Amino acid sequence: MAPQITPFKISIPDSALTSVKAKLSATTFPEEVDFSDDWKYGTILSDMKRLIKYWRDDFDWRAQEKKLNDTLPQFTTKVDVDGFGELEMHFVHKKSPKADSIPLLFCHGWPGSFIEVLKILPLLVENPDGPTFHVVAPSLPNFGFSQGVKQPGFGRSQYAEAIHKVMLNLGYDKYGKSSQFHFPAHPTNNLAVTQGGDWGFSITRLIGANYPTHCLASHINFVQIRAQTFASLLSTNTPLTPQEQAGIQRTQWFQQQGYGYNALQSSKPSTIGFALRDSPLALLSWIYEKLHDWTDAYPWTDDEVLAWISIYQFSRAGPEASARIYYEATHTNVEEEEAKLYGYNGAVKLGLSCFPQDLCVPPSTYGAGLGDLVFERRHADGGHFAAYERPELLVGDLREMFGDKGGAADVKGKVTV
Numbered sequence: 001m002a003p004q005i006t007p008f009k010i011s012i013p014d015s016a017l018t019s020v021k022a023k024l025s026a027t028t029f030p031e032e033v034d035f036s037d038d039w040k041y042g043t044i045l046s047d048m049k050r051l052i053k054y055w056r057d058d059f060d061w062r063a064q065e066k067k068l069n070d071t072l073p074q075f076t077t078k079v080d081v082d083g084f085g086e087l088e089m090h091f092v093h094k095k096s097p098k099a100d101s102i103p104l105l106f107c108h109g110w111p112g113s114f115i116e117v118l119k120i121l122p123l124l125v126e127n128p129d130g131p132t133f134h135v136v137a138p139s140l141p142n143f144g145f146s147q148g149v150k151q152p153g154f155g156r157s158q159y160a161e162a163i164h165k166v167m168l169n170l171g172y173d174k175y176g177k178s179s180q181f182h183f184p185a186h187p188t189n190n191l192a193v194t195q196g197g198d199w200g201f202s203i204t205r206l207i208g209a210n211y212p213t214h215c216l217a218s219h220i221n222f223v224q225i226r227a228q229t230f231a232s233l234l235s236t237n238t239p240l241t242p243q244e245q246a247g248i249q250r251t252q253w254f255q256q257q258g259y260g261y262n263a264l265q266s267s268k269p270s271t272i273g274f275a276l277r278d279s280p281l282a283l284l285s286w287i288y289e290k291l292h293d294w295t296d297a298y299p300w301t302d303d304e305v306l307a308w309i310s311i312y313q314f315s316r317a318g319p320e321a322s323a324r325i326y327y328e329a330t331h332t333n334v335e336e337e338e339a340k341l342y343g344y345n346g347a348v349k350l351g352l353s354c355f356p357q358d359l360c361v362p363p364s365t366y367g368a369g370l371g372d373l374v375f376e377r378r379h380a381d382g383g384h385f386a387a388y389e390r391p392e393l394l395v396g397d398l399r400e401m402f403g404d405k406g407g408a409a410d411v412k413g414k415v416t417v
Contacts, residue, residue: 003169008074008090010065010145012314017061020280020313024056027281039292043285051284054302064307071118076145079165081158089166090145090316091138092117096125098132102192102402102412103172105207106137107163109198109222110322111287112385113144113311119391124398131402131412133193136170138163140199141317142324148317149324155332156341159199159325160206164214192411195398197222197358197386199325202341208348208371209340217349217408219375219398221386225362226342227255233363240363243378247354247361254359258293261286265326273320276312283319284309294384296357344371349408351375351401353394355382374407375400 029049030036036045068074072092080086092114095101104124108116117137124133139146141154141162149158172192194204194215201224208215225233230251240248264272275282287309291300312319329337350371354361356379367373377397382390402408 003077005169006076008076008145009069012061012065016314021056023280024052027052043289048285051302051305052281055280055306059303059306061310064303064310072121077166077169079162079169081162084149084151084154084158087141087149087162088147089138089162091136091166093136093170094121094125095134096132100412101132101134104133104135104192105163105167105194106135107194107196107200107203108140109200110325111290111312112198114139115308115311116385116387120387120395123391123395127399130399136167138166142321143315144311145316148321153328153332155328156202156337157206157210157333160203160210163203164207164211193217193219195219198384202329205341206337208345212347215348216411216414217351219351219401221353221355221394222358222360222384223352223354223362223367224360225366230362233366238363238365244363246356247363250356250361258359262326265323266330269323269327273323276319276323280313283313287312294359295389296355296381296383298383298389344369346372348372349374349411351397351408353386353397354378355386355390356380357383359384
């Protein structure tokens, strides 16, 4: 029997909206001090007051909900994760009208979600002059509208397994059958390529390592590097370009000034989880700081910010569940997984795109040690959420990497639709 693929529409209950409004009405702000609006100290008071007021009085979640439902074709399916049982997964799936398009699995991170695919989706599925893609963008377990995991030990390999099996359920499998919605079966591969940033680095790297006969290529826009490796690179006195020197400074800033959230979520995720679950103010402050600090002066509108936050506020497992991936990544199968993440994988073609206001921006010499590097570009602008901040640049890189003259041009010929 073919796995069931069920159409999905976001529909948050009125009671949840009413509860949020009540909590927003009871918000208590910190006392104003001389540095209340200094980003060096964290989220600024004036922005929080404006956003909370707008969220309470004027923000139209129903309009945002309709936009997401109208723009993003969404589904759910159930997958069985070894040792953890069945999970219901939410995902976006948009096929290109071109039959020879390349299946692409898009993996978000924290504090992102499937919403990050919003701007790149139409660019990936339509392209008159080059490669096109069938796009699958799941909500990771514990995120968005996918089911949460209640047992401990659900690490990065399990996240990789879960979204890999979404692809299997869709029929992207050499033994698979097309689903009831007539998604294509691929006799040679269950998925052609992966694309990811943030946790998408780890999860898509593990897909390539754990399922090498299925993953032909991987494109990454967050080039993660371990602190000790980064320090070793700096000690070699290798000549660096001005762009690489700026990347070193950005990486050092993150390690020294931007890593506090990571330390907490990696060690005591339940502690911050109470605040994220109970307080819209805390959730907004916790994530909004990242939207400001991790982007390259992206001009966020209040509607964009609150739509982004609302996906966490109304997530199926609760916003606190998303923090747990940090704990499991530092406590579950760490040595085994990191050997795969940071070791050389010659079986999967690799493409890297570096954006200067990302969190890890290592020198170009580093990327060649990760795998069969067939594409690399260092951009002059852009930050951590490249798919949302600079969609044209990210899609341009994918088109070049998989185009007729690109380093992964042969991928298209290996995909049978």
